[in-house]
Amino acid sequence: MADLSINFAGIKAPNPFWVASGPPSNTAYQSHRAFEAGWGGVVWKTIGDPIVNVSSRYSALNLGGQRMVGFNNIELISDRSAETNFREIKEVKERWPNHAVIASLMVDTRERWHEFVKRSADCGADGIELNFGCPHGMCERGMGSAVGQNPEVAETIVGWVMEAATIPVIVKLTPNITNVVYAARAARRAGADAISLINTINSITNVNLDTLTPEPSVRGLSSHGGYCGPAVKPIALNMVQSCADDPDVGLPISGIGGIGNWRDAAEFLALGSLSLQVCTAIMHYGFRIVEDMNEGLSDYLDAKGYKSVGEFSGAAVKSISDWKYLDLHYKRVARIDYDKCIGCNLCYIACEDGAHQCIDLVDASPYGLGPGRVPGKPVPKVREEDCVGCNLCSIVCPVDNCITMTDIDTGREAMSWNDYQTKLAKGETAPIPAHP
């Protein structure tokens, strides 16, 4: 049985699944429920000077009948007093000494940072997370993402925090930035112990075409919100990997962004995370989703021969490279399995209008009758000699394993763009002809 426990920058937890800072980590009641359900840690809803929230806070992107593929919020940090929050953290830690409880903080001045950092340690929190990411409300007051978007400011504030910190400090980064790696490096330079990313992405999820206002609508007016949920996972994975791969970051990473099940979690771990934070999926289904996460991850690690989460973390970081190192002589083509093809012809029109016109509609007779193959109705056929192997047809095809992208041996040595430029300059190779 794989060991799911982790030591994240000195913070220990029985498993890597933490509740992210947000509505699910607002109260002690919820933390108790979360730990009873099997979560390994809770990052408290950001504590600062209490704010006032509006009524009407969330909206969602529903796609093709699937609800909440993307989620958006204009909710601010905790609207409960710091007093209440710190007292409840203490209560939770007393009942759950072996689970990780992390205080998320957002204040403005150096003195206030020192004060809140000390209060966090005093109430028994295992660590602190600095909220440099809230993209609405707080950033208008010079906090949240206003800090995260400015590496110099971020470095200064982290420096203040480290002056007073006696427990590990995690810096939570905003994705609303040109290159998150600069912010991560700034956190490292100032002495932070770890980073977590991503916070939410600036968004508007829809416009009501009758009222001409988006949701969430506050008496007819809306605001830019923070996007999260399954839709943002690809953006988060990219940012996690880029931080994991950067030699000037070199900090443990807590991965956040659309994690809903054990597979998502494993992907974040593979690309360099060590702990995982979940918010939107809990808001959708409740704390019970962690049961599958623990079980699925444990079974996966066992099946693949990993003894622990730590051993698996980062396993795929090096699978991503700069484009210029990709092999120009690698070739794959699309192959259609006519026993599975149902004759929807989506591959044809995708290739014809949207890509390289390498699929023809041909007479079905040689392929025998079957689903999608009736007399008089043509079937799609790939012109392999012209197929560039872009993957589009295999992506649009609705039948699993009907179109397989098949490696073709070109017999040629690997040659990246870099190599190509070098060889061209030396006259060792002829230029690759442009497509007609």
Next chain:
Amino acid sequence: MPIQPLVDAETAAKNMAEKKPRYTPQEASIEANRCLFCYDAPCIMACPTGIDIPSFIKKIAIGNPTGSARTILTANVLGASCARVCPTEVLCEGACVVLDLEGDPVKIGRLQRYATDHVFEHHIDVLHAPAKKNGRKIAVLGAGPAGLGCAAELAQLGYEVTVFDKKKAGGGLNTYGIAYYKMRPEISLEEVEMIGRLGVEFRYEKEIGQSITAAELEKDYDAIFLGLGLGGANRLNIPGEDWPEVVDALDFIEWIHTRPLHEVPVGRRVAVLGCGNTAIDAATQAKRLGAEVATIIYRRGADDMPAYGFEYELAKNDGATFLFHTIPTEVMAENGHVHALRLARTETRNGKVSVIEGSEHTETFDLVLKAVGQEKQAAFLEKIFPGLKIDRKGRVEHNAETMQTNLPQVFVGGDCANGGREVVNAVAEGKKAARGIHAMLTKQKVDGPVQPSRYGSKDGAKGSGFNHPIRVPELLAAMAQ
């Protein structure tokens, strides 16, 4: 005329092919994604074994069929059979909220089959018994669903369990009596083997009262579980009942399970007496094996039939015919073989059935299948366990929570306790009895819900069919029978 097989091997195989073949991985994924993942779901409340259905479906959806099977089999060790034979229309699928949302429920039964097939085919054992046993021994009488449910639960609790059965193989009616096109006997036998791998010992061809006695069991074992089911078909008490072509419907179904399909003898004109689910199974399978006519003869009207509505539809689709308000008064034979039934019309007044004078007539039949209920084994049980209390309907009396009988060492479950219900009820009662036995031997009270709480709180699930069943309307009506 003596009856013969009527169809060739190919036709038999085609007609008796599985009505609901297994899902492909993509079909399973699409169907699993229809599930809303309800909290405190009605489907869980409708399942007598309280399987956490949303959880197992979600695991299929995200590509964890092993975890899914683990969820299923820890609640119901016969999850693979139940997936095929449960009347899901009146249990979980009948309670599914998507039925209200879209008019078509999530296909819980077929998804359950998908997950359990996965672990069986890949030889993955998701249930485990502790390596160190607790030294107590339990005897289970009957290797049918109730006995298997009890044995599996006790084995996982660390007990040494021995199961006795008079037949050559385990599974009970799951192996010998289910409609062939619903489930192959091989599935049931695999389940028995899986339970064997938990360390349960099976002793076959051992009949209580013959090879073993109650006194021996009481001496050698710390507790005894009775999963003896029901007896043979009830007698009709009409002349001609003992001609060779008057056969217990369950025996007919057993032939289908124990010999090649194309060697099962079937009448050309088959009468099936009774209108419960077994009668339907007999009639439909007779048609599929070549009978020209399969007629169900029932003393009451269509509204009173004990069979589920969807079974009635199935029989009609298969071409079975129905004679309501009719009873047989004599079985007539020619040259030593059945050739007709003398029938009379009845009417129901204030719930009482009476024969209409002068309504007798004759119909030709060459095979008569009796599906008018199985005898309760009251006399047999009283002889084997003197002092065992049996109620007026022939069912062994027991404590509803612990399944303990009036004999403190003896526990009971399944058809001999409930009078004849579904496989899933038998498994649930076997499991309840196991927990009752465990509570008695450890001197504790019986503990909470079947599955550990998956609801994020020590309060536990609000409703589980194991403890607080809900009922959908048709099941309510069936319960009232």
